[in-house]
Amino acid sequence: MLALYTAATGMAAQELAVQVISNNIANMSTTGYKRQRAEFQDLLYEHRTQIGTQTSNQGNILPVGVELGSGVKTVGTPRLMTQGSLAQTTNSLDVAIQGIGFFKILLPDGTFAYTRDGSFNLDSQGRIVTAAGNVVQPGITLPANASSITINQQGQISVTVPGSTTPTLVGTFTLTRFLNEAGLQAIGSNLLVETPAAGPPQDGQPNLDGYGSLLQGNLEQANVDAVTEITNLITAQRAYEMNSKVITATDQMLQTNVNLSH
Amino acid sequence: MQNASLIALSRQIALSRQIDVVANNVANVTTNGFKSDNTMFQEYLMPGARANHFRGRDNVLSYVQDRATWQDFRQGPLQQTGNPLDVAVDGSGFIAIQTPQGERYTRNGAMQINAAGELVTSEGYQVLSDTGPIVLQAQDNSISINPQGTISVHGGTGTISIIRGQLRVVDFAQPQRLQKDSGSGFSAPADMQPTPAANVRIVQGAVEQSNVHGVTEMSHLIEVNRNYTLIANIIQNASDLRKSAIQQLADVPAA
Numbered sequence: 446m447l448a449l450y451t452a453a454t455g456m457a458a459q460e461l462a463v464q465v466i467s468n469n470i471a472n473m474s475t476t477g478y479k480r481q482r483a484e485f486q487d488l489l490y491e492h493r494t495q496i497g498t499q500t501s502n503q504g505n506i507l508p509v510g511v512e513l514g515s516g517v518k519t520v521g522t523p524r525l526m527t528q529g530s531l532a533q534t535t536n537s538l539d540v541a542i543q544g545i546g547f548f549k550i551l552l553p554d555g556t557f558a559y560t561r562d563g564s565f566n567l568d569s570q571g572r573i574v575t576a577a578g579n580v581v582q583p584g585i586t587l588p589a590n591a592s593s594i595t596i597n598q599q600g601q602i603s604v605t606v607p608g609s610t611t612p613t614l615v616g617t618f619t620l621t622r623f624l625n626e627a628g629l630q631a632i633g634s635n636l637l638v639e640t641p642a643a644g645p646p647q648d649g650q651p652n653l654d655g656y657g658s659l660l661q662g663n664l665e666q667a668n669v670d671a672v673t674e675i676t677n678l679i680t681a682q683r684a685y686e687m688n689s690k691v692i693t694a695t696d697q698m699l700q701t702n703v704n705l706s707h
Numbered sequence: 708m709q710n711a712s713l714i715a716l717s718r719q720i721a722l723s724r725q726i727d728v729v730a731n732n733v734a735n736v737t738t739n740g741f742k743s744d745n746t747m748f749q750e751y752l753m754p755g756a757r758a759n760h761f762r763g764r765d766n767v768l769s770y771v772q773d774r775a776t777w778q779d780f781r782q783g784p785l786q787q788t789g790n791p792l793d794v795a796v797d798g799s800g801f802i803a804i805q806t807p808q809g810e811r812y813t814r815n816g817a818m819q820i821n822a823a824g825e826l827v828t829s830e831g832y833q834v835l836s837d838t839g840p841i842v843l844q845a846q847d848n849s850i851s852i853n854p855q856g857t858i859s860v861h862g863g864t865g866t867i868s869i870i871r872g873q874l875r876v877v878d879f880a881q882p883q884r885l886q887k888d889s890g891s892g893f894s895a896p897a898d899m900q901p902t903p904a905a906n907v908r909i910v911q912g913a914v915e916q917s918n919v920h921g922v923t924e925m926s927h928l929i930e931v932n933r934n935y936t937l938i939a940n941i942i943q944n945a946s947d948l949r950k951s952a953i954q955q956l957a958d959v960p961a962a
């Protein structure tokens with residue numbers, strides 16, 4: 446009976462759904478995290494009687510056929526790039542993006558990664574770096590004696606140096622966007638890297654040409670909604686249970702067959 | 708004597724087909740846009756004996772044959788996702804997509820954008836408008852899709868909305884003739900052309916869930932399982948009957 450294998454694909458799919466949900470819940474308070482969801486599609490069909498077959502010489506045709514499906518498959522776990530809510534902090538180097546775009550980060554191996562996590566710090570040379578110490582592009586160095594850092598919506602960073610009353614502009618953040626943001630590949634540590642599916646990276650200025658604006662003293666929270674995740678978890682668990690019932694029932698039917706031969 | 712077993716067997720084969728259908732429905736209980744299948748059985752009559760010189764009528768034997776599976780096109784519940792690229796079709800209609808095998812029609816409106824800016828399904832197949840694929844430009848943002856399926860965006864920093872295309876939502880005269888293809892898509896026979904859907908509403912930020920009812924499927928499952936056991940008992944009884952007949956009839960009493 447096909448049912449055993451069909452139900453097995455269902456159980457495997459729900460197991461994967463729970464895995465995705467658990468990762469979302471685990472990252473509920475990860476800055477800049479974007480939730481994923483598991484997407485399923487039905488598998489191939491076996492057409493036992495083809496729809497539209499002639500049933501008589503007078504040209505009568507079958508209005509419906511016998512179609513037996515073979516289960517479910519996972520097509521993807523796309524990331525949902527909706528805006529997370531902003532949480533105010535007191536750190537002047539915390540920056541949140543409101544709208545489209547990613548911060549561009551230089552990795553130690555010379556390649557670039559992209560993130561929505563704007564909790565930045567200064568390293569020993571006064572450069573703006575991520576929590577892991579990677580330089581935020583385009584490498585901005587603050588003067589050693591700088592105080593009161595201001596970042597405006599356009600991403601311009603101004604500092605006040607002793608002996609001057611007017612703030613000095615020291616650099617501007619760039620944002621990078623992709624046509625298909627869901628096509629970026631996650632590499633952990635809040636970082637995403639480009640793939641052929643995402644399209645080429647396009648650098649631009651914040652708050653210009655559709656890029657998002659920056660908000661100093663704020664961090665973007667994960668866009669995970671606890672209620673949605675728990676609802677999805679319940680759905681997945683019940684679906685798993687139902688599939689296991691199908692396996693039990695099929696097993697019992699096969700058992701019936703075995704008992705017949707006694 | 709044989710007939711009882713054969714009739715029971717025809718029912719068992721039909722039941723095992725039915726559990727295959729139930730299993731596929733249950734496996735797809737969380738597949739977006741999935742439409743559940745149902746089985747339809749019919750009686751297959753066969754005359755018992757051909758000899759006409761018996762008095763009284765022939766007993767006609769009735770076997771079971773699985774005639775068809777039919778699709779339940781009822782609306783599935785809409786789940787709010789808040790994702791601007793999720794659309795659900797409210798009403799009778801399908802979204803046209805382009806696959807390598809030709810045009811397909813789906814109720815699964817979880818769309819993505821590919822590297823070329825085209826609207827695609829999760830499998831990467833282009834979502835169609837009346838004039839081909841719908842292409843978004845690099846600077847496009849705040850995508851909004853109205854109930855008629857028209858996709859408008861804001862280009863760059865502009866506040867004027869630009870129309871990028873309209874989803875091609877179609878309907879069919881006889882939706883039961885649509886054939887299920889894998890990937891939540893349906894294919895239409897050559898002699899049934901899609902017509903523009905009337906009275907449908909596109910809902911942005913929502914997906915249509917599978918219309919499989921867990922409870923219904925579970926009760927089908929119990930029904931099939933119990934029936935199967937019942938039929939097996941009939942086969943067992945018929946066999947026992949035959950066994951005892953052979954034993955008793957052939958029993959030559961000791962002189």
